[in-house]
Amino acid sequence: MLMLLGAKSAAASAARGDHFRFNWLLLTAAVLALSGCMPATTSGAGADPADPAAKAARVAYRSTVAPYTSLRPAAPAPWRERNDAVTPQPKQDQ
Template identity: 75%
Template sequence: MLTLSGAKSAAAFAVGGRHFLFNWPLLALAALALSGCMPATTQIASADPADPAAKVAPVGYHSTIAPYTSLRPATPAPWRGRNDAVTPQPKQDR
C-alpha cells in the first residue's frame, strides 16, 4: 500500500500545474505510527497504589430493592365488592 501511495504522489508531482492532493489514508497511518511514540500525559493517581495510607473515595451502599415492601400475606378482599368496582356503570335513559 505504501508503494502505491508513493507512486501516486510521484505521479501527482510530475504533472505540472496540478495541485498535490493529500493522501488521507497515508496521513492517518503516519499519525497512528507517531502516536505510539508520544508519552502518556495523564496520570491516574499521584500516590502509590500499594500505600495503605493513600486517600480513596468513600464506599457507599445503595440497595437496588430499597423501595420494595412485601404485600404477602394479604387478606383477600370480598369478590363481590371488587367485581362491582370494575364493572361499567349502567347507562341512564335520556
C-alpha cells in the first residue's frame, strides 16, 4: 500500500517536475521497510528475554476484592450521636 502511494506520488511529481517530494517519500518508505529488520531489544535495555538464566521479578497475586467487608445487615445507629462524632470541634480561642 505504501509502495503504491509512493508510485502514484512519483508519477505525479514527475509530471510536475517536482523530484523532492518523490525522494522524500522513497526515503520514508525505505526507512519504514528497514525498521522491521531492527531487533526488538537492544543490549542496553536489560536482560535478554531469550536467556533462561535471566532474573525476573516474582509473580504475586493480589485479589481485587480482598479488602471488601459486607455491611449488611447493619443495625441503624442513633443519627444525632453519629453526626456529633464527625462535626468539627469549635475553636477554643474565640
